[in-house]
Amino acid sequence: MEATNLLYRDPALYDVVQSDSTSADLCQTLIEQHRPDARTLVDFGCGTGRDLEILAERFECIGVDLQPGMVDHAHQVRPGLDIRIGDMRTVRLGKRMDVVTCMGNSLAYVHDYEQISQVFATFAAHTRPDALLVLCSPVAPITRTEPTTAAVDTPRGPATVTIRHEWDLRTQINTMHRRWVLPWGDEAQDEIRRRVLFPRELERYAEGAGFEVLDMTDGTGAGPTGQSAYTVARYTRA
Ligand SMILES: C[S@@+](CC[C@H](N)C(=O)[O-])C[C@H]1O[C@@H](n2cnc3c(N)ncnc32)[C@H](O)[C@@H]1O
Structure with missing residues (x-):
């Protein structure tokens, strides 16, 4: 995964490309709505910590990511x-938190059923009773196949990126x-x-790990209408 993604090889560029993201604000709104007394939070697949930086203004936070390059950049x-x-499939921090997050489609990089179950077991292993899970992940395929080109302002000048998507229904993997x-x-x-988990599949994984799904939203207050959705779930297993 690391070797094939330019933005992971250049985490500073990752931060630039993601700079207009509103995911941390939305995550915070969902937490306020469902668990307003939350004080502690762990973010799995936190990348460069761009969401965590905002969430840490409100919560005591820990972030975990697989890639040393992203984590080194975050530290700098x-x-x-x-x-x-x-690795969110196996890591155990020995702490339980009020909120577990997994944002920016990080779950989609885990493709295999068994390993997705392991990730949900990791979420459960870090939750206090009644803790909240906030997960942003792809819930529908991108079936558009014609390429699109966009300009990207980087710290070293203007770049262009041409993107083409491919959807494999058999594996439920979207390749960009x-x-x-x-x-x-x-x-x-x-x-x-990126592996797509359709809403009912996500629900099944969440319930299997002891979570009750409270909401699945596109961020505007509507249900999941787009390619990615925010799933909010409460840990109900004692
Ligand atoms: C698209 S980035 C999202 C990063 C961050 N959540 C954000 O929204 O900016 C996906 C991240 O998931 C991380 N990731 C993928 N598989 C992982 C795993 N098994 N354990 C921990 N992190 C993982 C990658 O290293 C990468 O930083």
């Missing part, structure tokens, strides 16, 4: 955050092919494979 640019290297033309003229290719 967000030195105040507690971000650790770990990206071709970058970088400010200094070099080209780079990406291939990002």
